[in-house]
Amino acid sequence: MNRPHSTRGRRRRPRTVLVTVAAGAAAVAVGLTGCSLSPSTASSDSNTLTVATWKGYGADLPWVAAEFKKETGATVKYEFIDSEASELQLVQKANGGIDVALPNIQYIGQGIDQGLFHSLDSGKLSNYTDIYPEFSGRKEIRKGGELYGIPWTWGSSGVFYDSSKVSPATDSLSVLWDPKYKGQIALFDDPTVLIPLTALYLGEDPQNPDMAKVTPALQKLKDNAKLLYSSSDDLAKAVASGSVVAGTGDSGSIGSLIASKAAGTDGFRYEIPKEGAVGWIDNWAIAAKTKHLDLAYKWLNYMTGKEFLTKWANTPADSSPAPANKSVVDALEPATLDRLQANPDKISSLALQLPEPADRLQSWLDAWTQVKAGS
Numbered sequence: 001m002n003r004p005h006s007t008r009g010r011r012r013r014p015r016t017v018l019v020t021v022a023a024g025a026a027a028v029a030v031g032l033t034g035c036s037l038s039p040s041t042a043s044s045d046s047n048t049l050t051v052a053t054w055k056g057y058g059a060d061l062p063w064v065a066a067e068f069k070k071e072t073g074a075t076v077k078y079e080f081i082d083s084e085a086s087e088l089q090l091v092q093k094a095n096g097g098i099d100v101a102l103p104n105i106q107y108i109g110q111g112i113d114q115g116l117f118h119s120l121d122s123g124k125l126s127n128y129t130d131i132y133p134e135f136s137g138r139k140e141i142r143k144g145g146e147l148y149g150i151p152w153t154w155g156s157s158g159v160f161y162d163s164s165k166v167s168p169a170t171d172s173l174s175v176l177w178d179p180k181y182k183g184q185i186a187l188f189d190d191p192t193v194l195i196p197l198t199a200l201y202l203g204e205d206p207q208n209p210d211m212a213k214v215t216p217a218l219q220k221l222k223d224n225a226k227l228l229y230s231s232s233d234d235l236a237k238a239v240a241s242g243s244v245v246a247g248t249g250d251s252g253s254i255g256s257l258i259a260s261k262a263a264g265t266d267g268f269r270y271e272i273p274k275e276g277a278v279g280w281i282d283n284w285a286i287a288a289k290t291k292h293l294d295l296a297y298k299w300l301n302y303m304t305g306k307e308f309l310t311k312w313a314n315t316p317a318d319s320s321p322a323p324a325n326k327s328v329v330d331a332l333e334p335a336t337l338d339r340l341q342a343n344p345d346k347i348s349s350l351a352l353q354l355p356e357p358a359d360r361l362q363s364w365l366d367a368w369t370q371v372k373a374g375s
Contacts, residue, residue, distance in 0.1 A: 048075045049295050052090050052101040055080040058153070058312055058320065059102070059303065067308075072298050091116045096289035099296045103149065105140050105281040106353045112143045118286040119146040124297050127304040130327040134347050135281055140354060149283030150300055151324035156341060156350055157193045158277035160254045161246035162239075164267035173201040173273045175246050177217070182224050186235055186247030189228040191368035192361070193278050194218065196351050197248060200275045206351035208360065215367050222371050232257060240264040251341035256319040259339050272346045279350025281324065306331075313340060 053059045065076040081087040084107040091098045122128045135151035199209035229235045232253040238244045240263040254270045286296040309328045312320040322342035
């Protein structure tokens with residue numbers, strides 16, 4: 001899942017997919033400013049770990065570096081990314097200056113094929129057996145029988161609605177197309193979310209839908225919309241003003257918005273619809289040319305461990321997504337599970353954002369561009 005990204009005024013990684021349409025990778029969504037890091041700018045200190053990650057997304061919380069240093073004696077240095085494509089470019093250009101990175105399941109395969117990531121010894125991953133097998137067993141994080149990523153967090157893009165204005169209560173995508181709410185719907189401005197959701201609504205394959213069916217339905221969806229948003233700040237303003245009563249949104253950001261008790265959110269709920277939702281998984285990976293392999297394993301173990309993930313999940317202001325560590329989820333309070341939308345029973349309902357052929361992604365972008373233009 002995604003991007004242009006926004007810091008959203010809170011510690012949360014926005015879930016927007018920046019798709020690539022050519023080998024190696026020309027970006028076809030706006031906002032790729034790129035990141036660069038030369039080996040000379042990265043620390044060569046044997047006790048410094050350089051982490052490529054999103055700004056404001058868990059790993060760089062103020063207490064993390066201090067706790068990791070207390071546990072390992074190592075200093076953490078962050079290199080922030082602004083897209084999945086720029087993350088891969090950063091790891092490649094760093095030539096050993098990056099130690100660990102956080103590729104999404106949709107993009108990790110590109111990095112594996114390019115030789116950017118180090119194969120992982122699951123015996124050195126202290127939390128590997130606690131990761132949901134539905135995630136750890138994914139073929140996208142493997143190649144040639146080798147493991148290259150350990151799942152860290154997951155989430156969904158489903159439906160939210162104001163239960164005080166949307167009646168009866170709904171667990172269906174159909175609310176987004178309901179003419180009763182025309183001009184009151186908010187849509188996350190991303191074709192790699194909206195097209196799979198539209199496909200699910202139509203009963204089409206969300207990974208490879210019939211665009212001749214999807215495009216007209218997408219046009220009706222857009223015609224129902226009040227707001228196309230790319231940051232949760234824009235959504236929060238619309239909710240506070242009462243101008244939207246339902247829409248598409250990310251489980252983590254919507255959950256955090258509701259938990260914050262922001263103006264206008266009292267009656268809001270988030271649902272993974274009965275038709276399904278778009279899902280994503282973020283994975284920690286070790287750079288192939290890391291000079292700090294042992295320390296990189298310690299980072300993966302710390303990030304996927306109970307102490308970090310439990311603390312993050314139990315701090316609503318820090319906007320944790322759902323942890324991929326099932327032992328952490330099993331120990332969370334029901335209210336926290338609801339806020340994080342971390343119910344493992346919902347995993348099977350997710351249409352994961354997976355690698356797609358460049359021409360298919362381009363067709364999705366073209367369709368959404370045309371729909372937005374009203375043609």
